[in-house]
Amino acid sequence: MYSQEIQSLMKSKKLKIGDRVKVLKDGKEFQGFLMPRIEIGDLNSLVIKLDNGYNIGLKYEKRLKIQKMGQGIKLGSIPSKKFSRKPGLPSVSLIATGGTIGTHVDYKTGGVFMVRTPEEIVATTPELENIVNMKTMLRPFTVASEDMNHKHWQELAELVAKELNKGARGVMVTHGTDTLHFTSAALSFMLKNLTKPVALVGAQRSPDRGSFDGVMNLICGSYFTGYSNIGEVCVVMHGTTNDDFCFAHRGTKVRKMHTSRRDAFRSINEIPLAKIWPNGKIEIGNENYRRFDEKKVVADTKFEPKVALVKSYPGSDPEILDWYVHKGFKGIVIEGSGLGHVPTGESGVKIGEFDQKFSWIPQIKKAVENGVVVVMTSQTLYGRVHPFVYRNLRLVYEAGGIYGEDMLPEVAYIKLGHVLGHTKDVEKAKQMMLMNLAGEINKETDPRSFLV
Amino acid sequence: MYSQEIQSLMKSKKLKIGDRVKVLKDGKEFQGFLMPRIEIGDLNSLVIKLDNGYNIGLKYEKRLKIQKMGQGIKLGSIPSKKFSRKPGLPSVSLIATGGTIGTHVDYKTGGVFMVRTPEEIVATTPELENIVNMKTMLRPFTVASEDMNHKHWQELAELVAKELNKGARGVMVTHGTDTLHFTSAALSFMLKNLTKPVALVGAQRSPDRGSFDGVMNLICGSYFTGYSNIGEVCVVMHGTTNDDFCFAHRGTKVRKMHTSRRDAFRSINEIPLAKIWPNGKIEIGNENYRRFDEKKVVADTKFEPKVALVKSYPGSDPEILDWYVHKGFKGIVIEGSGLGHVPTGESGVKIGEFDQKFSWIPQIKKAVENGVVVVMTSQTLYGRVHPFVYRNLRLVYEAGGIYGEDMLPEVAYIKLGHVLGHTKDVEKAKQMMLMNLAGEINKETDPRSFLV
Known part of the structure; x- marks a missing residue:
């Protein structure tokens, strides 16, 4: 007011x-x-x-x-668009889920609402009808991204697979940005044998603002799905704060790194797969990607929801692990420090009883003994964890924890749910966690991928 | 072998x-x-x-x-240095705590050990005796940084204050890198009225490697403490992967962002205060800093250890908050998504009973009702949280959570322990959390501070 x-x-x-x-x-x-x-x-x-x-x-x-x-603009009404179909253009399906890209401000009340139909979303960007033939537009649910969970990922994976197998060249999903990278990881694991482009697109600013970024993201997402030869799940969002180009980030190597900037999404431990300009130019930035093909995709959506992501830090209470074990959790990803450390209470002169209270080693051991898969990642986000540099790292390893290579903590979390959805065998699950399933593990990291 | x-x-x-x-x-x-x-x-x-x-x-x-x-080098022995004192040079104290900068490889066993004395650390960098007069060298404890906790921070703060009040122009602390930024935040809050430079210095590579970064970090740390006019706690570490210069990062605005790179430490939501070259050149990068003065510093080390840092993410179990409340915790920092979201189970079409199980709102409300201070931060790390953009953000606010501005989650965690060490009054604690105490809150963020 x-x-x-x-x-x-x-x-x-x-x-x-x-x-x-x-x-x-x-x-x-x-x-x-x-x-x-x-x-x-x-x-x-x-x-x-x-x-x-x-x-x-x-x-x-x-x-x-x-x-x-x-009198000016008619307030409170939501513009909608009857999308004209141009069969000569590549056929792409749109799935709308919610989030800022699909919001509409009611100027009467000042409230921000999620719009109801995909038609209302594409109405912000009439250019799209000259880029792709968007023959199918779906809205399975309208949920802000902070409220998404594995049920939504499963439903999305099923829908995306159905659209692709029915003949769509690609699928564009509009989504809230907060957990866009969790969904991109989930779809990457769930869409087995994917060889067509799937773009996750959102907006950091709402459509009522001059700085709305959804228009360019939708345009770049359309070029990505309609024309690129990348057969993977990617997040397609602004590359800079200007409206110059978008990046296509691999779905398992991307993270929201800023609360509000339009270029908040960044590839971590990976060079973005492509740059996409709103005039349709696509430039490959990273040759390590799956090429487009017409193969059938399988939605393999089994997921174990009893997995957790836990942060370890100075003074953190290790008994939190007991709580998860007691609650029947099957897998725990720890966000440790540096190369994958947790407090050990054993590392030096003047470590006493007080310090040993903080040690995570006994609790990790207990979790492992209870059949829980424990995966170590790093809160530095960039870089790779491994257990063979310092003695304290070996303690976690000896307690039965495994080291998640260069996986992001969030991606390791999603992957653990996916893996434990497919096997109850702890040793097999550990093996699968250390295999590259969907581009989430690189054996080598390009040094140019730090802070870009 | x-x-x-x-x-x-x-x-x-x-x-x-x-x-x-x-x-x-x-x-x-x-x-x-x-x-x-x-x-x-x-x-x-x-x-x-x-x-x-x-x-x-x-x-x-x-x-x-x-x-x-x-026969070659004598293995298994640790070189030590009798440091020559040059009274014409600025007087700086060295406090050694542990970490890679103070390790020594035993070539007989291949094991990595922490060295015992500060003399053994400075032996790696004989140049130091021509830069500062290091009249006092102390080793209060030798602990790897993953094993540090508030007891160590308190002891360090006491020692640093004592050295400064006894006449040292500055203090250099050598420390493991994993939690260096936790310690830098703790010292920033605990050293009240600080007007002299305090440098935290570590190494990402051990002294037995050609790529050992400790030499340049110690040299730059010596120039920072002996010559700069910055009266704050800073992390002084490599600015790039080359041995060209170090950054001095504000102690409350810095984070380890890579598991292994030598330039892993980066300022977040802040331009580094200074660039320091190993030839002694110091270039101020950010005019917003406290100027050097000879005032007395007070070690104000009261700290409430019953505080926690909890991550919220899709599918996360909100009952974890009940566990902390039940265990008698006084404060909880939540690492939410985006602008400070948690799952709400209320945000759209087709949110059902299943989704509501994930809502964090009832548990936040319950924690607040039990007198726990709940502070929201963002897992994006960069940017600022605030509760007035979307309805779901307001839900956390209405449940009694406060929004930690542009504070890093780790820094908000340390600050909450510090604040609750000084007041049991929840309203006062909330007020203090939103006041800038030691450079941890900026009202405006320089857009150039993203990913640098």
Whole structure:
């Protein structure tokens, strides 16, 4: 809600939210639509959506002049698009799930809602109908990404496989960004023998903002699915803060690395597979990828939900592992420090009884003895864990933990659920965890992949 | 241990580990010391430490010729240095704690040991005696950084304050790298009214390797403590993979971001305070820092150890919070997703009973009702959390959680222990958590601080 001053001004000028207005301030003129005050910010500033799409905040002061120019945009209604089908173009299916890319601001209440249909999502980006023939648009559920779990991943994998096997050249999934990389990893493991492009696309800014990134991400995602020769699950999102190009990140090597930037998604321990420009140019950045083919894909969605991701840090209470064992968990991924350390209570001069209370080794041993698969990863995110450099690393190894190579903790977590969904044999599960199933383990890391 | 072939070769030539040898292979000659096979690698390759300090691996083959040149280095002994004191130079104290920078390889057994005395650490870097007058060298304990906890931080803070108040211009602390950034945050909060430089210095490679980074880090740390006008706790480590310069990272804005690279430490949501070259040049990179002064510092080390850092992710079991509450924890930092989300089980079409099982909101509410301070941070690491963008964020806020601005999860964890060590009043603790105490909260983030 605006300040009392602005509310009075609006009343006296008979202005309503959504009206087209002209504002004069400090000798400058601004024309656009009067927006509601929906985000954090100065309640005493008018928000005007300019014709270039950007919002501007104009601090209220007595000298400011405002004039109503017309009724303006119809607020509260959701634009929708009847998508024209162009059979000459590559056939791509769209699956909408939820998230910022599918939100719509109700200017009457200021609330942000998730839109209901894929048609409403593509309405933001009419260019798409000249890029692909989007013959099927589905909405299995509309869920913000923080509320996704393995049931949603399973349903998505089934749908993607069905669309591809029915003839789609690729599938684009719109999704919230918070856990987009968990879903991309899950689909990478669940879509066995995938040889067609699957793009996960989201937005960091909502469609009511001038800085909405969904348009370019949808365009690049369409080129990726309709034209690239990459037969993998990729996250297709802004490469920089500008609208210049997107990256296609391998689904098992990508992570959201910023709360709000449009270029928040980054490949970790991997060079992005491709750069995609909104004019359709696709440049391969990493030759290590699966080539496009017309083979059938299998949705292999078995998943053990009793897996956990646990952080180990100075002062952390190791008995947390007992809790998971007691609750019947079958697998635990530990986010350790550095090369894969946990506190051991054994590492030096003046380690005493107090310090030994923090040791994770007895609890790891107990978990392993109870048939739990324990996988070590690193909270540094970049780099590779291995047990043979320092003595304390060997302690985890000797306790029965395995070291997850260069896998991200989140990816190791998803993979563990996938693996334990397929075997109850602990030794087999350990073996599978250390095999590269979907691009999640590289034997060598390209040094150029750090912080890019 | 070397392969059978190499062991036979050594026997026939009467060679011992540590001998000086000359090797002829493929028309090339190599001279150096025969090293043990201590790391992962090809057991059938001879490792020679060349005179330039680098180790080289030479694959064994029949044509290879090896010749003993002399007895070579005395193995198993630890070099030590009687440090010459130069009173004209700035007076700096050294506190050694443990970690790779203080390790020594025993070539007889191949084991890596922590050295015992600071003299043995500075012996790696004789240049130091021409930079600072290191009049006091202490070793309060020798503990690998994965085994550090708040007791060690408290002891360190006391010692650093004592040295500074006794007249040292700065203090350099050598430390393992795994949790170096936890210790730097703890010292930043505990050293009240600090106006002198405190450098935390470590190494990613051990002193027996040609790529040992400790030498340059110690040199840069000496310049930082002896000459810079920065009165803060900083992590001083390699800025790049080359030996060109170090960064001085603010102690509350830094994180280990790679398991093994020498430039693993990076500032997050902050530009590094300074660049330091090994020739002594110091370039300020960020004008927002506390200037050097001669004021007394207070070691304010009260700390509540019953605090936890918990990760929330798709499918995570929210009852983990009940466990911490039940165990008497006073504070919990949650690593949520994106802007500070947790699963809510409320966010859309087709959220059912199954999904609601994953909701963290009831457990957060219960923890808050039990007097636990709950602080939200983001697993993206970069960026800022806040509760006013999406409805699901408001749910955490309404349940009584607070949003930790642009603080790193690890730093929020240390800060919560510090704050709850000083007040049992929940409202006061919440206020303190949202105040900037030691550079851990920036009101604005420099966009150039992403992935640098």
